[in-house]
Amino acid sequence: MVKRKLVQICTALLYNGNFAGFTTGNIWKGSSKNICLPGLNCYSCPGALGACPLGSLQSSLSGVFLRIPFYVLGFILLFALIFARLICGWGCPFGLVQELLYKISTPKLQRNRFTYLLSYLKYFITLIFLIILPLAFYHFTGSGVPAFCKFICPAGTLEAALPLAFFKPQIRELLGQLFIWKLTLLCLTILAAIFIYRPFCRFICPLGAIYGLFNKISLFGMKVNHVKCINCNLCMEHCKMDCRHVGDSECIACGECRKVCPVKAISLGKKF
Template structure:
């Protein structure tokens, strides 16, 4: 499962960033595929990107004059969220892949969460409301509204957009200043933190994860937990990179559907399914059942 997921992540990242000419010339793809968005966080200013970034697109619609409901992006989020939920984060997001790979580096003792996780996990909702929402509606740079999340926070834009473009385009390199340094600093902190903590950006800051997380409770792709067969051994929670208990896995907004719980369960009572899991308010028996 682990290898399959990594392979899918790599193939999807190459597939959605396959415009090799852009990397060579320091330019971006300008074809019709950019009418559509890719599901994960993938900067459309990446020289290889063949689709649009869903958060960039949402902000572009919010940046229009006055306030108009961004129907196209609401539709996109409902469409992909209802089908996949945060499966997209776990399997199809290029920046998630980068963090996953960094977390495999055996440099320090690994942590699943940061201290004060129970508070910090709401950071992604704050970013969604303040930067993507209010920021894009009310923050002006000159006379034009600015995509505040892209401008001040997005590490994907710095990694996949800025660095390759600045490396191959001298005119852009000359213009890089304080803002670029700020964004580069954020990227470096997040990348270093990823070596120790599992996906810090996804867990605490990603507004796309906040959106898809809401769909986890009813999305088509579910991790189904068979409570009756569970022997409460805790193997799934130990394997879970975001430390979720089996009763939380199905509907939690934090579950990225990585499938590690399913692979770790000795009884096979966790598996990908279309069927939703049991109500998260029902707790399993703490005592393990006697096995004959």
């Protein structure tokens, strides 16, 4: 789907429009950093013009003074109600990276019952690393910790830690066991993405988990004309995500189902 790839590339460039940052390693500090971007894109990426919604949410839960992040939640809710996981399929730079890796010619692990069950893992990770651990650290130490960003997020390692370490000797001197751990996770994610379609999005990403909860009620997304539908199930046979039906919580609106539908019963656009 050429149009989707073009949108993904343009979105990645738009998110990371501070091109000078990639040559100097300096993080953009303009007023646009107060605005959350829809997709997963690290705040500390030298090119990033906006904030990552996950990072912003965790920062609010990790300060010395615990506060409910209404501002960040408002951004996430707005994106979710309008687009939901369509953002994952069309507006996430790290999703694009995984899709490009998947194009490498190798045997592929197709979706199956195990991958479907594994897709629930991201909800567990969201609960533990996005909510419980930051609040637990705050309760026991008086200061929270952005647990997902700090201990897991491979997008942050790729987009921020590696470029900053390359340009900043003082940062390289501080790298330790945590960096090695996160670099290992990034390498495993890259390796997995060569054989498995978007493994981070399907099994790990909290943002995808949150957006997925709104897939059925979002304004835009995939929809099926049930009058035309002949229940041939070709849509599900060609789906690379762990969907049970078009537009469910795992659907990223990639449009593969639309391309194979023999009666053109599937469309992408405004649902209501």
